[in-house]
Amino acid sequence: MTGTLSVPQIREQRGIRMVTMKEVAEAAGVSIATVSRVLNGKDRGRIKPEIAREIKRIAKDLGYRPNLVARNLKTRSSRILGFISDEIATTPFAGRIMLGAQDAARELGYILLTVNTGNDPDLERRQIGIVRQYGADGFLYAMMYHRKVDIPEQLDDLPVVLVDAEDRAGARPSICPDEYGIGYTATRRLLDAGCRRIAYFGADVPIVAQSERLAGYRAALDESPIGYDDRLVLAIDEHDVYGDVPRLFDECRPDGVFCFNDVRAHLAYREADRLGLTVGRDLSVVGVDNQPFIAGILSPALTSVELPHYEMGYWSVRKLISLIERTGDSALPEPSIAEGGPSLLADLNLMLPAGIHAPLPSLTQDRAQVSCVLVEKDSVAPASQG
């Protein structure tokens, strides 16, 4: 039976021993206080430069790495951020929130303790408790679609930033996609393409994304000579494969469609097929999500608005850290633009885009919105000149 060994015994047996500050101090012939000062850059004018240099050299040679557990116990700052999500990991895009959060955290010397609540309040409470026990300096509270939420009181004494959600109490900073802008931009693009009868294929669920995208669509039309016509607006249940789409096409003959998401855009392609229209010429279509999967299926390729998941994750961590450290925007190092390299998976059409594609809001904002990028493919007619 090896079952009687304790974890430290096992570590010992396996030879897991980190070099400690004490060993560095001994090798350098100084006190650990001196080593600590040098290695933490607090030696300016306090420790003889040649000694400092020697200590650094020895620490490096010995492969010394500070034990963060010990440091955290002493300093009560863990540089750990709790990343609480509902079911984010099960949605195909939202991994990018985590990716953006991880990148920003790494750049600023923080790390993420991630935890999933599956929308179970009791589980959430327990999980938050545990992350707190690990000393998290603050929390990211990431939802998988744009909605209003209540932050558990448990977090009242800690900085929190919401991602793709808004604090119902209005007390916490948050970042969301500019849903209104999505509808507006997409519709403007269709107007520029010369479309005169632009339909909206909406979602039939009551979420912020739906109502705001519709509002943006409507605003663009209201501003235009064409105006808004509610006969062109549909709330579509994706499972109801036929629904009202054919009737809308037969009655109104739209020449442009703004779709709540890429999946719904597919319905426009199907109608084009049925009616002998060519997408990108007779019928222009704009989706939302810019899903590579769908791109692999639809032909011509779908012009679609990309949601700024990476950017939201990235911004939210920077905001959170600015709160934790009580510093302003300017105190944090510049964002380094993260770029995704090429990947084998691109060939399998499995990759979702990551990296910063849209300008980030200032960290001074408390209810930030990220604008979304319309990715041009071939499903919208070229913009008419002037």
Next chain:
Amino acid sequence: MTGTLSVPQIREQRGIRMVTMKEVAEAAGVSIATVSRVLNGKDRGRIKPEIAREIKRIAKDLGYRPNLVARNLKTRSSRILGFISDEIATTPFAGRIMLGAQDAARELGYILLTVNTGNDPDLERRQIGIVRQYGADGFLYAMMYHRKVDIPEQLDDLPVVLVDAEDRAGARPSICPDEYGIGYTATRRLLDAGCRRIAYFGADVPIVAQSERLAGYRAALDESPIGYDDRLVLAIDEHDVYGDVPRLFDECRPDGVFCFNDVRAHLAYREADRLGLTVGRDLSVVGVDNQPFIAGILSPALTSVELPHYEMGYWSVRKLISLIERTGDSALPEPSIAEGGPSLLADLNLMLPAGIHAPLPSLTQDRAQVSCVLVEKDSVAPASQG
């Protein structure tokens, strides 16, 4: 300027103070040693039961929660697992690996420190170093598609389990989907449906998944009276929208297609359309991934083999913990079957399935494979009797 406050000062100012063991001890009129014993369940026959009860009551009333940073420093076991992934978060399915890992970790009292390497070896090295400094007891090394990898030497002295990857050196335990089984099962299903000319729409990239699924497909055919015919096998570049598919259909008239993934299955639907065949009757199609997105688009709904991402994440954590604690399979509590509840997002077709759907391999295995479930929809003709 508030920038002069240190993090502990800020915490103080915000009133972030956890109840300590010392306070519990004082309130109970005992020593902290006694409190520690009671709260860690080491009081059997060592502390008077009524005192123990009293201490527990007081701890609860005071809302005492042990400071894990302090405990970890002392015990040198952090119950933190490093979750290293390449670009997993950018692929739509693989969040489920993390979800399964998180669920298993939670059930066993561990937590995940997640870090992304973006396939950059230098970044990987640094990130692993940091997670080690936080005292991780072991590492999960998760890749986003099945391949052979080298584990960095940095991890030589710590337990590691690979997810959706195999250790080239053969030294580390790993878990992967049973790719061969996928090809075999899908092809058998098509044979049972009475198909006589079954094509394989493969991928044109050299990954384990491709060659093994093909091998399984071939084995099923070799076993059958029909036999294998390489004219029915295609390596398809998803971006090359036309490719060899139409020629294959014209020349061989397949009545069944096993597709490397759901996106490629779409090509079979398109051919059916072109040739006036009804999918699910004249032409049976099986995909892999069971992507809800694609399901929302293809009609009739696609029968597809689901990859066991959740299961792999779940198993790998249990395996890792059994290594860390040097316990066998039986020492860990039974897996609780995780079930995903209903969700608004299901209406948006955004959810990927999570939870345990396939039997988990025993923890004694070192190169585990999870079998994959074929999810029946409507794209395959009913199995013929007998």
Next chain:
DNA sequence: CTGAAAGCGCTTACAG
């Protein structure tokens, strides 16, 4: 310029 000492909040031999 440098070190001895206290202490962060725990756990655990050791002694009684």
Next chain:
DNA sequence: CTGAAAGCGCTTACAG
């Protein structure tokens, strides 16, 4: 049955 003490590996006033 219980407590005093040492110690995990750091940081940081304090003293010199």
